[in-house]
Amino acid sequence: MDKSLEIIRRMKNRTLKNHLITYLIVIVFYVVIQVLINTGNLSSLLTGLLVPICVYVIAAISLNLVVGISGELSLGHAGFMCIGAYTSAFFSNAVGDGLPEIPRFILAILIGAVCAGLFGVLIGIPVLRLKGDYLAIVTLAFGEIIKNLVNVVYMGIDSNGLHISTTTAMDLHMEPGGKQIIKGALGISGTPRNSSFTAGIILILITLFIVQNLISSRSGRAIMACRDNRIAAESIGIPVTRFKLLAFAVSAAMAGVAGVLYSHNLATLNTKKFDYNTSILVLVFVVLGGIGNIRGSMIAAVILTALPEMLRFLSNYRMLIYAIVLIVMMLFNWAPAARTWRERMREKLPFKKKAAAGKEEA
Amino acid sequence: MAMLEVKNLSISFGGLHAVDDFSVTIEKGELYGLIGPNGAGKTTVFNLLTGVYKPTEGKISLDGKDITGKNTIEINRAGIARTFQNIRLFKNMPVLDNVKTGFHNRYRYSTVSGILRLPRYRQVENTLNERAMEILKVFDLDKEAAILAGNLPYGKQRKLEIARALATEPRLLLLDEPAAGMNPNETGELMETIRFVRDHFDMTILLIEHDMRLVAGICEKLSVLNFGRLLAQGETAEVLSNPDVITAYLGE
Numbered sequence: 001m002d003k004s005l006e007i008i009r010r011m012k013n014r015t016l017k018n019h020l021i022t023y024l025i026v027i028v029f030y031v032v033i034q035v036l037i038n039t040g041n042l043s044s045l046l047t048g049l050l051v052p053i054c055v056y057v058i059a060a061i062s063l064n065l066v067v068g069i070s071g072e073l074s075l076g077h078a079g080f081m082c083i084g085a086y087t088s089a090f091f092s093n094a095v096g097d098g099l100p101e102i103p104r105f106i107l108a109i110l111i112g113a114v115c116a117g118l119f120g121v122l123i124g125i126p127v128l129r130l131k132g133d134y135l136a137i138v139t140l141a142f143g144e145i146i147k148n149l150v151n152v153v154y155m156g157i158d159s160n161g162l163h164i165s166t167t168t169a170m171d172l173h174m175e176p177g178g179k180q181i182i183k184g185a186l187g188i189s190g191t192p193r194n195s196s197f198t199a200g201i202i203l204i205l206i207t208l209f210i211v212q213n214l215i216s217s218r219s220g221r222a223i224m225a226c227r228d229n230r231i232a233a234e235s236i237g238i239p240v241t242r243f244k245l246l247a248f249a250v251s252a253a254m255a256g257v258a259g260v261l262y263s264h265n266l267a268t269l270n271t272k273k274f275d276y277n278t279s280i281l282v283l284v285f286v287v288l289g290g291i292g293n294i295r296g297s298m299i300a301a302v303i304l305t306a307l308p309e310m311l312r313f314l315s316n317y318r319m320l321i322y323a324i325v326l327i328v329m330m331l332f333n334w335a336p337a338a339r340t341w342r343e344r345m346r347e348k349l350p351f352k353k354k355a356a357a358g359k360e361e362a
Numbered sequence: 363m364a365m366l367e368v369k370n371l372s373i374s375f376g377g378l379h380a381v382d383d384f385s386v387t388i389e390k391g392e393l394y395g396l397i398g399p400n401g402a403g404k405t406t407v408f409n410l411l412t413g414v415y416k417p418t419e420g421k422i423s424l425d426g427k428d429i430t431g432k433n434t435i436e437i438n439r440a441g442i443a444r445t446f447q448n449i450r451l452f453k454n455m456p457v458l459d460n461v462k463t464g465f466h467n468r469y470r471y472s473t474v475s476g477i478l479r480l481p482r483y484r485q486v487e488n489t490l491n492e493r494a495m496e497i498l499k500v501f502d503l504d505k506e507a508a509i510l511a512g513n514l515p516y517g518k519q520r521k522l523e524i525a526r527a528l529a530t531e532p533r534l535l536l537l538d539e540p541a542a543g544m545n546p547n548e549t550g551e552l553m554e555t556i557r558f559v560r561d562h563f564d565m566t567i568l569l570i571e572h573d574m575r576l577v578a579g580i581c582e583k584l585s586v587l588n589f590g591r592l593l594a595q596g597e598t599a600e601v602l603s604n605p606d607v608i609t610a611y612l613g614e
């Protein structure tokens with residue numbers, strides 16, 4: 001009896017330690033960057049990249065929930081970022097000075113998350129019936145559709161409420177005092193720039209909290225069971241589609257939050273950034289960081305976003321080095337030899353600590 | 363009332379009568395065997411019982427309740443759990459979590475309690491850990507609880523599948539070739555375990571098996587399928603000495 005309690009305790013501790021290490025990495029990263037900024041050691045280019053790094057980290061964590069934990073290849077995550085970015089920017093512009101900055105930003109984040117999450121459900125219901133490559137293609141298409149639809153939307157607000165048109169700004173028929181906010185291909189300008197590195201880090205920590213706790217709970221186990229063996233999952237009474245949808249919707253909502261952070265960092269927002277290139281870039285973070293490895297995808301997102309800037313001094317060799325780094329990361333995470341080496345390292349570390357602890361007890 | 367009552371069950375796959383007019387009655391607490399040569403339709407019977415396939419004809423009742431045409435998930439909730447001929451574990455999850463996942467519909471808490479780690483989460487997880495460990499102990503898998511299911515040796519994977527099925531707290535347990543790939547030693551142990559499960563969990567068990575030592579050793583009754591049709595049915599000793607059965611097994 002004691003033996004099995006001991007095993008459970010050890011499993012719990014390992015999970016807890018894993019979670020804490022992930023939070024710690026984020027916090028250490030934050031502190032180091034703050035020190036660099038305050039001592040004037042961070043170039044303005046890199047400083048400008050801090051919020052985008054947070055955006056990509058959140059997007060990578062979110063996509064890893066679908067690709068790594070739920071086991072479905074989605075290529076449309078930029079679409080959900082787009083929804084989050086636009087709905088929240090619309091909100092912030094519409095409210096304007098009607099609310100103090102911080103509550104307005106918090107509401108904007110919630111709105112972006114909820115709207116993107118709803119789109120996740122809407123798209124997920126038909127799409128998650130498909131498998132593998134088909135799912136990838138269809139999500140890719142949906143991502144592009146979202147982007148192109150948003151690109152033609154005109155939207156404004158006046159005392160009569162919301163006005164929407166997909167043709168021209170004239171068709172909004174706004175009252176003279178009304179505010180036109182979304183201007184078709186011109187997008188949204190004048191969004192309050194509430195995003196900051198600190199806000200980004202807080203959002204990363206919240207995203208991590210949600211994903212890590214989800215994974216190690218009843219619903220998370222159900223999601224992974226559906227990934228590992230759909231037929232077996234059904235045989236033990238797990239509604240597979242519902243849990244795939246749960247993972248997809250939560251992921252979409254978090255991609256939406258990445259979008260909010262993005263849109264509140266820019267004076268003008270348009271749909272250009274939300275095409276399949278971004279979806280694929282985020283997928284690259286996930287694959288390189290390790291599918292299903294939340295911490296890895298986070299680190300990959302940071303390195304690969306910052307790298308092109310840090311290598312600027314190499315001018316022509318920049319992309320060459322970038323490619324080499326990609327390959328090295330790939331090997332580190334996926335080559336069998338590297339994997340066994342890491343396993344061995346992982347096994348060694350806790351053992352050493354346990355031996356030390358044992359001595360103390362004795 | 364019989365635990366399982368199957369009447370005139372049939373299914374065909376484009377002309378092939380995989381199962382043809384199969385009927386069986388299994389009483390509560392029985393250990394029942396389903397045997398027959400390769401391709402006889404045994405696994406297909408399991409797939410029909412668990413709603414993987416819908417029968418073209420026939421009726422299935424579990425403990426008096428008609429479950430014909432229900433889907434896999436509903437049937438598991440109604441009380442049938444199974445294992446698979448080709449093992450289907452959640453390979454990238456620890457052994458313990460495979461069993462905990464089996465309890466999915468028995469011990470619940472919401473996704474939100476899970477994410478926010480509300481008291482309900484702690485309470486249910488503690489129960490889950492205890493209950494899962496109890497079941498693992500029956501199969502002598504408790505020491506391997508933290509190992510990934512995919513890293514278990516073959517024989518233990520088969521046992522883990524039974525453990526996971528039991529976690530759904532079924533009334534009827536279907537085992538598809540539980541001894542396949544096991545050595546005689548392991549098979550002997552497995553026979554003990556299956557008997558123990560029946561007695562300890564008060565379970566009704568229907569199992570498919572090719573290993574005649576196991577079948578003769580633990581099954582009280584048998585049904586023999588051949589080319590989808592029932593060849594013989596009844597007490598184990600009687601059925602195994604039936605000339606038709608012997609011919610079917612030795613091949614015409």
Ligand SMILES: Nc1ncnc2c1ncn2[C@@H]1O[C@H](COP(=O)(O)OP(=O)(O)OP(=O)(O)O)[C@@H](O)[C@H]1O
Nearest residue numbers: 375378380398399400401402403404405406407447
């Ligand atoms: N989904 C399907 N589509 C077409 N034919 C099928 C399908 N499932 C089973 N069959 C066929 O039905 C017949 C019975 O198959 P089944 O798997 O039930 O046999 P079995 O008795 O379990 O054999 P074994 O002892 O080899 O496991 C076989 O001829 C098989 O090819």
Ligand SMILES: [Mg+2]
Nearest residue numbers: 404405406447
């Ligand atoms: Mg079979």
